[in-house]
Amino acid sequence: AQSVTQLGSHVSVSEGALVLLRCNYSSSVPPYLFWYVQYPNQGLQLLLKYTSAATLVKGINGFEAEFKKSETSFHLTKPSAHMSDAAEYFCAVMSSSASKIIFGSGTRLSIRP
């Protein structure tokens, strides 16, 4: 069965610093992976997705993620944090039947001035 694990329920970085949010997956088939962002009192917005076309995936708002099969990881990074990046971030994997998305527990990103 597919699953994702997000390491760290809360990450705090200084404005301008590197953002690294960790996600490890478990999948019996080649995974389809996603990162979503949720700002306070809003729905979820897709940041980027991996569908096996390229291991380095670029998304919106300067975020990118690298798929590493050997490490079963799909970590999200951004070179320079901005105050507006403060939000909840969810890593997710598509189920093998493509009938639903399975979410990780989420990581809350805080940005220090």
Added chain:
Amino acid sequence: DTEVTQTPKHLVMGMTNKKSLKCEQHMGHRAMYWYKQKAKKPPELMFVYSYEKLSINESVPSRFSPECPNSSLLNLHLHALQPEDSALYLCASSQGGSSYNEQFFGPGTRLTVL
């Protein structure tokens, strides 16, 4: 139009009330979803409609009743809810079928049950 809309934005209801949440998309998507999200938790899948037929019910209590009148609309009828049902209810849509496509989410309805 690449938007999923949800109404109302906020809803307060008593335990004896009957109310409905509405969701609409005009992206031609054939799969639509209802999620429940409690504070500081990921969304929990409740129902999936595929080509207007209920394909997944994640053992949701019968006080929640989904309806898909057509391919663009999804409703969630609420009756005799409990205070623990207070949450953010999110609707989403995707292309559907066997395609591995992302889901597009609406802004949610914040439900409070008194």
